[in-house]
Ligand SMILES: Nc1ncnc2c1ncn2[C@@H]1O[C@H](COP(=O)(O)OP(=O)(O)OP(=O)(O)O)[C@@H](O)[C@H]1O
């Protein structure tokens with residue numbers, strides 16, 4: 001059995017892998033790197049009755065990996081590259097290569113992956129952390145569920161400037177309901193529901209457009225979306241609209257918050 005640990009900026013993910021199959025998954029809030037990694041690993045061992053002697057090695061990655069020195073509990077522990085982990089994890093999940101990946105975590109990273117090479121295309125500081133940070137100040141809500149509940153009752157036309165607000169016709173391939181400026185019209189009467197929806201919409205529009213340009217640049221017809229931000233029904237709807245406009249398909253693998261941890265576990269180490 002191999003263990004993959006991804007110590008992200010916000011959440012630590014741990015998976016166990018045996019013969020190319022993911023067996024167990026656990027996550028924990030990344031308070032400090034050492035506590036969250038050992039805590040999540042311990043939880044995975046205890047909850048699943050794993051015999052520690054069955055573990056051949058541990059591969060760790062993510063921003064917190066540099067804080068872990070030496071072996072964990074005497075098991076051979078190696079640090080592996082985060083971007084390679086995302087690429088390998090995503091190729092494993094969709095069972096394809098030559099893919100563009102948008103990993104939506106606390107921030108967002110764009111990767112191109114094939115079997116020979118994994119390339120870091122670039123990224124954006126706009127991601128899950130942006131949603132939480134803006135929501136905390138603008139609508140005094142700091143849980144994801146709270147934001148999603150509010151957003152369900154929101155109306156974007158109370159916050160965003162839409163093309164139909166400023167022109168009578170369509171513009172190029174943009175319909176009249178397209179966004180002209182996120183937050184560009186915010187009404188004095190805009191409710192927390194409207195603002196919650198507008199924050200989510202803005203973040204996923206930015207990520208969606210960056211993904212489209214990355215996919216076009218690589219001649220790819222689709223983008224695999226990973227990270228905790230992959231599993232967001234409102235974000236998915238925003239990406240759906242972009243997909244319809246630009247002909248780029250977004251794919252959401254199951255357990256996409258574990259992509260990086262899975263890829264870390266699958267990386268061959270010397
Ligand atoms: N359903 C959701 N939709 C969008 N974002 C979410 C959701 N659930 C959690 N998040 C946000 O996703 C972020 C964590 O995602 P993830 O676990 O992929 O990141 P990380 O690995 O900790 O960070 P990074 O990879 O950027 O270092 C947090 O900012 C969290 O608020």
Ligand SMILES: [Mg+2]
Pocket residue numbers: 006008009062105106227260
């Ligand atoms: Mg991450």
